[in-house]
Amino acid sequence: MKKIFKISGIVLAVVLFLLILTGFIGYGRMSSKAKGNYAKLGEKAPELTIDGVKFRDLNKNGKLDVYEDSRLPVEERVNDLVAQMSLEEKAGSMFITMIGMTPEGNPIDKPFFSSNPLDFMMATMMPSSSEMLINKKMNSFNILHAHEANILARYNNNVQLIGERTRLGIPITIASDPRHGSEHNPGAALSTPTFSQWPTSLGLAATRDTLLVREFGNIARQEYLATGIRLALHPMADLATEPRWGRSNGTFGEDAELSAMMTKAYVLGFQGDSLGAHSVACMTKHFSGGGPQEKGEDAHFPYGKNQVYPGDNFDYHLIPFEKGAFPAKTAQIMPYYGIPVDQTDENVAFAFNKTIITTMLREQYGFEGVICTDWNIINGTAVGDARAWGVEDLSPLERTKKVIDAGCDQFGGESSPELIIELVDSGQLTEARIDESVKRIMRDKFKLGLFDDPYINEDEANQVAGKEAFRELGRLAQAQSTVLLKNDNLLPLKKGTKIYAEGVIDSEVFGTLGEIVSNPMEADVILKRIGTPYDERDAYFLESYFHQGRLYYSDEEKKEILDLISQKPSIVVVNLDRAAILTDISEASGALLADFGLSDEVLNQLLFGELSPEGKLPFELPSSWEAVENQHEDVPYDSKNPLYEFGYGLTYQPEVVSMN
Incomplete structure (x- = not known):
C-alpha cells in the first residue's frame, strides 16, 4: 500500500510540474507575442502648428492632411481618411468586442494573478489587446471592468496612445453597457459603484418624469466622459409586453407612448441636441423591438430565438423608435438576436434580415447612422455557439456577407476582420460597400472629437464620477x-x-x-x-x-x-x-x-x-x-384581471423632503 501511495505521489508531482511548465511556456509565448506586436507601432503623432493653431499629425507624414484638420467639415475629413485606409484597416473598424484592463488600467495581453474571474476570462478566452488593436486593426471596444474612475480614465489614455501610434492614428471608441444601477450582468448591465446610483430604466419610467430622465442622461454623460466612455450601448427602446421576458428590467415598460417619451429624453441627455465633442453617442436597441419573445424566453439562448406576434401587433413595437429614438437623433442602432417570425419574407434574425435593416430602418425611416449587430452572431466562442438564429447552417463567412448585405455596418462581440477581407478579395463584396459602413463609423468618431483629442484628465475623473451632487x-x-x-x-x-x-x-x-x-x-x-x-x-x-x-x-x-x-x-x-x-x-x-x-x-x-x-x-x-x-407576447397590459394595473400607484405626503 505504501508503494502505491508513493507511486501516486510521484505521478501527481510529475503532472503538477508539467502543468506549471506548460503555464510558464504559454505565459512566455504570450509575453513574447505581445512584445512583438507593440514593436510594430510607430511613434506618437507629432504636433503641427499652422496659423497659430495646433494639430495632430496622425499619419506622421509631416504635413496637415484633410482628416487631421479640425477646421474642415466632417464629411471632407471622413472621405479623406477612408481614402487613405487599407482594406485591413477598414475591416478592423467594422468590429467591436469586449476588451480587458488590469487593475492598474493597462491593456491585458497575458494572464496575471487576480481574484476577479473576469480578469481570467479576458486573459484566456479573448484575443489579447495587442492582437486586436495592432494586428486586427480594431478601434472600437466594449469595456466590462468596474474599476475606480481614475483607473478607467488611465486605461482610456493608454489605449488611445496605442491608437495614436498606428499608421493613421485612428482613435479608439470605448463603449459600455449601462453602469448606473445595482444590477451586474456581464451580458446586459454593469454595476459600477464609482458612478452615481440610479433606478433601472423601469424605475425611470415609473417616475413619468422626462426632465428627470434627461437630467439622468446628462449626469451619466458627464461621468462617462470623465472616464473615457464615448459610446453608450443603451437605451433599450424594447417593450416589456411579455412579462416573463428576462430583459424587461432594461426597458421603460410595456407602454409604447411612455417608452417613446423616456427613450427620447434619455438619448437627448447623453447626446445633447446634436452629436459633438460634449456627447456620448447612444446605440439604441433593439430595432425593431425585442420584447415579444415566445413564452418570454430570451434570444441570447437557442430556446428563445423566436419573437412572435399572436396579437398582430408588430407595428406597436416600432413606436418607441418612431417617436423616441429617431426624433432624438440617436447616433447608432442595434437589432436584437431574435427571429421576427412570419413578419418578413424570410424567418431569419434581425441583423441578417434585409427587410428589417434596409427596407425599414434605412429606407422607410431614413436612418443614416451606424447599425451594429448584437454580440456573437457570427462565430462561436469558448463559452457557446454563435447566436446565428435562422442561419445556423451558414458558415461564418456566409453569415458575415449576409449581415453586410442586409445593411449592417458593424459586428458586435466579434473580432474576425479576416472574413471581410476574404469577401472583398474573392469578389463577393465590393470595397465600395465596405467604405459605406466605415464612413459611418468614422463619422461618429469625428463628431465626438476623438480625432482631435481623445485623452482625458485622470486626476479629474474621481472628482466628476460619483460626486455627491450626482449621488444625491x-x-x-x-x-x-x-x-x-x-x-x-x-x-x-x-x-x-x-x-x-x-x-x-x-x-x-x-x-x-x-x-x-x-x-x-x-x-x-x-x-x-x-x-x-x-x-x-x-x-x-x-x-x-x-x-x-x-x-x-x-x-x-x-x-x-x-x-x-x-x-x-x-x-x-x-x-x-x-x-x-x-x-x-x-x-x-x-x-x-x-x-x-x-x-x-x-x-x-x-x-x-x-x-x-x-x-x-x-x-x-x-x-x-x-x-x-x-396573454399575448406582443400586446401590452392584456392579462386577465391584473392584481395591479399599468399606471397604478398610491402616495402620501412627506413630512420633510430632504436627504439629510
Missing part, C-alpha cells in the same frame, strides 16, 4: 420611482417605531429613525425585502444572470414570506426586475411597495415619511400564472 439626485430618483401598491394606514411610520427587518443589506440604517429589534415578536412592524421570482438556470453561459421563467413564488418561498409577515403588521418591499405575481403577499401585507433599485438608506426615509413614493407602475402586475400564460 440619484437617491431622490430612487425614491421618486418607488411605487406604493398598498397601504392600510401603516405608512408613513412614526419616529421610533420598532422594526424587525429581513432581506435588507444594512439593517442599522433603519435605527436612525426607528428602533431595530432582533425578534419579530418584539417589533411594532415587520419589514421584508424580496425579489422577483424566477427559474434558476445555468445550462448556457450568462443564463444564470438572466432571470426568466416563472413569475410566481414557489410554495417554499411563499411560505417563508407569509409565515414572517403574518406575525405583525408588515411592510413588504419587492424589487421588480420583471412583473411578479404578488396576489397572496399583497393580501397578507399591511403595506406593499415596488422598487426598481432602492438603497436601504432611501427606503428608510420613505418608510418614515421624509420622502414619498411617487412612482406609477410601468407594467401591469398579473394576478395569476394562468393569466400570464394566456
Whole structure:
C-alpha cells in the first residue's frame, strides 16, 4: 500500500510540474507575442502648428492632411481618411468586442494573478489587446471592468496612445453597457459603484418624469466622459409586453407612448441636441423591438430565438423608435438576436434580415447612422455557439456577407476582420460597400472629437464620477420611482417605531429613525425585502444572470414570506426586475411597495415619511400564472384581471423632503 501511495505521489508531482511548465511556456509565448506586436507601432503623432493653431499629425507624414484638420467639415475629413485606409484597416473598424484592463488600467495581453474571474476570462478566452488593436486593426471596444474612475480614465489614455501610434492614428471608441444601477450582468448591465446610483430604466419610467430622465442622461454623460466612455450601448427602446421576458428590467415598460417619451429624453441627455465633442453617442436597441419573445424566453439562448406576434401587433413595437429614438437623433442602432417570425419574407434574425435593416430602418425611416449587430452572431466562442438564429447552417463567412448585405455596418462581440477581407478579395463584396459602413463609423468618431483629442484628465475623473451632487439626485430618483401598491394606514411610520427587518443589506440604517429589534415578536412592524421570482438556470453561459421563467413564488418561498409577515403588521418591499405575481403577499401585507433599485438608506426615509413614493407602475402586475400564460407576447397590459394595473400607484405626503 505504501508503494502505491508513493507511486501516486510521484505521478501527481510529475503532472503538477508539467502543468506549471506548460503555464510558464504559454505565459512566455504570450509575453513574447505581445512584445512583438507593440514593436510594430510607430511613434506618437507629432504636433503641427499652422496659423497659430495646433494639430495632430496622425499619419506622421509631416504635413496637415484633410482628416487631421479640425477646421474642415466632417464629411471632407471622413472621405479623406477612408481614402487613405487599407482594406485591413477598414475591416478592423467594422468590429467591436469586449476588451480587458488590469487593475492598474493597462491593456491585458497575458494572464496575471487576480481574484476577479473576469480578469481570467479576458486573459484566456479573448484575443489579447495587442492582437486586436495592432494586428486586427480594431478601434472600437466594449469595456466590462468596474474599476475606480481614475483607473478607467488611465486605461482610456493608454489605449488611445496605442491608437495614436498606428499608421493613421485612428482613435479608439470605448463603449459600455449601462453602469448606473445595482444590477451586474456581464451580458446586459454593469454595476459600477464609482458612478452615481440610479433606478433601472423601469424605475425611470415609473417616475413619468422626462426632465428627470434627461437630467439622468446628462449626469451619466458627464461621468462617462470623465472616464473615457464615448459610446453608450443603451437605451433599450424594447417593450416589456411579455412579462416573463428576462430583459424587461432594461426597458421603460410595456407602454409604447411612455417608452417613446423616456427613450427620447434619455438619448437627448447623453447626446445633447446634436452629436459633438460634449456627447456620448447612444446605440439604441433593439430595432425593431425585442420584447415579444415566445413564452418570454430570451434570444441570447437557442430556446428563445423566436419573437412572435399572436396579437398582430408588430407595428406597436416600432413606436418607441418612431417617436423616441429617431426624433432624438440617436447616433447608432442595434437589432436584437431574435427571429421576427412570419413578419418578413424570410424567418431569419434581425441583423441578417434585409427587410428589417434596409427596407425599414434605412429606407422607410431614413436612418443614416451606424447599425451594429448584437454580440456573437457570427462565430462561436469558448463559452457557446454563435447566436446565428435562422442561419445556423451558414458558415461564418456566409453569415458575415449576409449581415453586410442586409445593411449592417458593424459586428458586435466579434473580432474576425479576416472574413471581410476574404469577401472583398474573392469578389463577393465590393470595397465600395465596405467604405459605406466605415464612413459611418468614422463619422461618429469625428463628431465626438476623438480625432482631435481623445485623452482625458485622470486626476479629474474621481472628482466628476460619483460626486455627491450626482449621488444625491440619484437617491431622490430612487425614491421618486418607488411605487406604493398598498397601504392600510401603516405608512408613513412614526419616529421610533420598532422594526424587525429581513432581506435588507444594512439593517442599522433603519435605527436612525426607528428602533431595530432582533425578534419579530418584539417589533411594532415587520419589514421584508424580496425579489422577483424566477427559474434558476445555468445550462448556457450568462443564463444564470438572466432571470426568466416563472413569475410566481414557489410554495417554499411563499411560505417563508407569509409565515414572517403574518406575525405583525408588515411592510413588504419587492424589487421588480420583471412583473411578479404578488396576489397572496399583497393580501397578507399591511403595506406593499415596488422598487426598481432602492438603497436601504432611501427606503428608510420613505418608510418614515421624509420622502414619498411617487412612482406609477410601468407594467401591469398579473394576478395569476394562468393569466400570464394566456396573454399575448406582443400586446401590452392584456392579462386577465391584473392584481395591479399599468399606471397604478398610491402616495402620501412627506413630512420633510430632504436627504439629510
